[in-house]
Structure formats: C-alpha cells, structure tokens
Amino acid sequence: MSSTVGTPAVAAAAAKDSMDAPLLTEGHRRARRAHGWSLVRTYISSAVIVIWCLAPFYWMAATAFRRSDATFETTLWPTAPTWDNFTTAFSTEMGNHFGRALMNSLIVSSVSTIIALAFGVFAAYALARLDFPFKGFVMGFILGASMFPGVALISPLFKLFTDIGWMGTYQALIIPAVSFVLPLTVYTLTSFFRELPWELEEAARIDGCSPAQAFVKIMMPLAAPAVFTTAILAFIASWNEYLMASVLSNDKTQTVTVAIAKFAGAQPHQEPYTAVMAAGTIVTIPLVILVLVFQRRIVSGLTTGSVK
Structure with missing residues (x-):
C-alpha cells in the first residue's frame, strides 16, 4: 500500500x-x-x-637610447639605440656633475630618513599609546605642518641659512627635508601603533619589563614592517624633493633633481633632451628596484592592522 x-x-x-x-x-x-x-x-x-x-x-x-639628432622621432623604440646619452649624463665636460649629485641625493635622503624615523617612532608611540594634555592638538598640528606650502618657507629659510652661513651645505637641505617627511612618518606609524593590542605590552610589564624594555623588545619588533614601509616612503619623498634644493644648494651640494634641471648641452642654448632622459632613467631605476625588492614588506606594512 x-x-x-x-x-x-x-x-x-x-x-x-x-x-x-x-x-x-x-x-x-x-x-x-x-x-x-x-x-x-x-x-x-x-x-x-x-x-x-x-x-x-x-x-x-x-x-x-635615441641619438641627439633623432630626439623627436615617433617610433616606439629608437631605430639606432645608443648608450652615448648615459655617458654624456656622467660627463663633467659641460659642468653637469651628475655623479656628484647622485651622491648628494643619497646622503640627504638617507640622513633625512634616519632622523625622521628616530623622532617619528617615539612621537607616534606617544600619540598612539599615551594620554597627555592637548594630544589632539599636537596631532592636528603635525598634520597641518604636512600641508603647509613649501614655497612659503623658501624666503625665510634662505635668509636664516644665509645669516648663519649654512647656504650650500648638507644641513641646509636635510633640515627642510626632515620637516616635510616627519609628519608622514608620525602619521603612518601612529595609525599602526594604535592597532597593536595593549595586552602584549601589559604582559611584558607583568613579566618585569620596564616601559623602555617593553617598547624595545615587544613593540618595535612588531612595528618593524610599518617602520620599514615608512622608511621607504620617506626616502622616496626626500629623493624627489626639488623646490628647497633648487634654492638652498650650490654646485657642490645640489641633488639629482636640481642637476637634471640644470643640464647643459654641447651647444649654447641647446637643451640636451636625450641626456636629460638618460639621467631621469638612472634616477628612477634605484626607486623601482627598491620597491620591487621590498614590495612584500611595503604591502605588509601598509595593510597591517587593517583586519583584526
């Protein structure tokens, strides 16, 4: 059934x-x-x-890679590639001094990055982990400093460095560079330190660590990806700076951005476009290699703390 x-x-x-x-x-x-x-x-x-x-x-x-007489040809790749432009870029016969400018940029960018990290790590930690009066005002002041137009500072800095005899020196380039990359450093690291759990630091204090020991042994290793990322961003920002360097440097301390802008041709009133492009390629290559080699650390530092 x-x-x-x-x-x-x-x-x-x-x-x-x-x-x-x-x-x-x-x-x-x-x-x-x-x-x-x-x-x-x-x-x-x-x-x-x-x-x-x-x-x-x-x-x-x-x-x-084009010849100087074929600067404006429209082919996607030069018909007769040549390395002469790279040789011309490093030649000192026309007073370009591109090799010295590369070393100047490396010195200024490296020192500026180190100083910005040395101060930025402690400032970011204090803003993220400590309570003190006017904390919001300090953070707003730092962010406001990053938005301040650099052109408004050229004349006062020129007058100040002239009076104290710093014109054309490395410190005249490093101090303004630090003032521009330090807010970036503080802002990036503050956002990261806020995401770190308090329990780790409290556990270190319970185990007998002092505040300084907890910061050095616990917090800094955890912040290594963010610090590394911030260092790369600060280095690139200092490397690309032109406005201050064009006014506060001389022939001995000018950076690559200034040196390329002042490239002289073999003939009077001639713009060496191909040599300028070769110098621009040389300047860009280190940054590209830096990003490609450390791209995982950069992505890790930028995304750390975004997902709990």
Whole structure:
C-alpha cells in the first residue's frame, strides 16, 4: 500500500526536478558568463591603468637610447639605440656633475630618513599609546605642518641659512627635508601603533619589563614592517624633493633633481633632451628596484592592522 501511494509523489518530485534542471543549468551559465565578463573588464581596466601610468616612463627610457639628432622621432623604440646619452649624463665636460649629485641625493635622503624615523617612532608611540594634555592638538598640528606650502618657507629659510652661513651645505637641505617627511612618518606609524593590542605590552610589564624594555623588545619588533614601509616612503619623498634644493644648494651640494634641471648641452642654448632622459632613467631605476625588492614588506606594512 505504501509503495503504491508513494509512487505518484516520487514521480511528481522527479518530474519537477527534471523541469528545474534546465533552469538551474541556464542560471549557472549566466553566472559564469557574468563572472567571465567581469574578469575581462577587470583585466582590461588594469591594463589601461598600467599602460597609462607607465607610458611616460617607457617614453623616457626610449628617448634615453635615441641619438641627439633623432630626439623627436615617433617610433616606439629608437631605430639606432645608443648608450652615448648615459655617458654624456656622467660627463663633467659641460659642468653637469651628475655623479656628484647622485651622491648628494643619497646622503640627504638617507640622513633625512634616519632622523625622521628616530623622532617619528617615539612621537607616534606617544600619540598612539599615551594620554597627555592637548594630544589632539599636537596631532592636528603635525598634520597641518604636512600641508603647509613649501614655497612659503623658501624666503625665510634662505635668509636664516644665509645669516648663519649654512647656504650650500648638507644641513641646509636635510633640515627642510626632515620637516616635510616627519609628519608622514608620525602619521603612518601612529595609525599602526594604535592597532597593536595593549595586552602584549601589559604582559611584558607583568613579566618585569620596564616601559623602555617593553617598547624595545615587544613593540618595535612588531612595528618593524610599518617602520620599514615608512622608511621607504620617506626616502622616496626626500629623493624627489626639488623646490628647497633648487634654492638652498650650490654646485657642490645640489641633488639629482636640481642637476637634471640644470643640464647643459654641447651647444649654447641647446637643451640636451636625450641626456636629460638618460639621467631621469638612472634616477628612477634605484626607486623601482627598491620597491620591487621590498614590495612584500611595503604591502605588509601598509595593510597591517587593517583586519583584526
């Protein structure tokens, strides 16, 4: 009896499943097509963005390998590539001194980054972990300093450094660079220190660590990715600085950004475009290598604390 009664019900369910199967299959096909088109749009958009961003750098590198008489040819790659422009960039016959400028930029950027980190780590830790009067005002003042226009400081700094005899010295370039990268350092590290759990520091204090020991042995190792990322960002910002260096430096202390802008050609009133492009390529390569080698640490430092 039960089998006789259940047979129509089973048959009806099977018939319904057979009717729904094409619908489910069609729905899956539509979802797959939509997902496929979404991937295509993503790849096309990414390719357009990459080409748009890298096209100027590619054209700079391509022009660096062109002959001076073929500067404005429109081929994607020079018809007769040459290394002469790189040799010309380092030549001192026309008074360019590009090699010395590279060393000056390395010194100024490295020292500025070290000083900014030395002060920024402690300032960021205090702003993130300690309570003291006017804490919000201090943080707002630091952020406001990062937005202050550098052009407004050129005249006062020029007068000050002239009076104390610092014009054309490394300290005249390092101090303004530190003032611009220090707010970036403090802001980046403060956001990271806020995400670190208090329990780690409290556990270290319970185990007998002093506040300084807890900071050095517990907090700093955890903050290493963020510190590394901040150091790279500060170095790049100092390396690319032009405005202050163009006024406060001389022929012996000028950085690469200033040296490239002052490149002289073989003939009077001649702009050595190909040599300038070669110098720009040389200046860009260290930054590209730095980012490519340490990209995992950079991404780790920028995203640490974003997900708990």
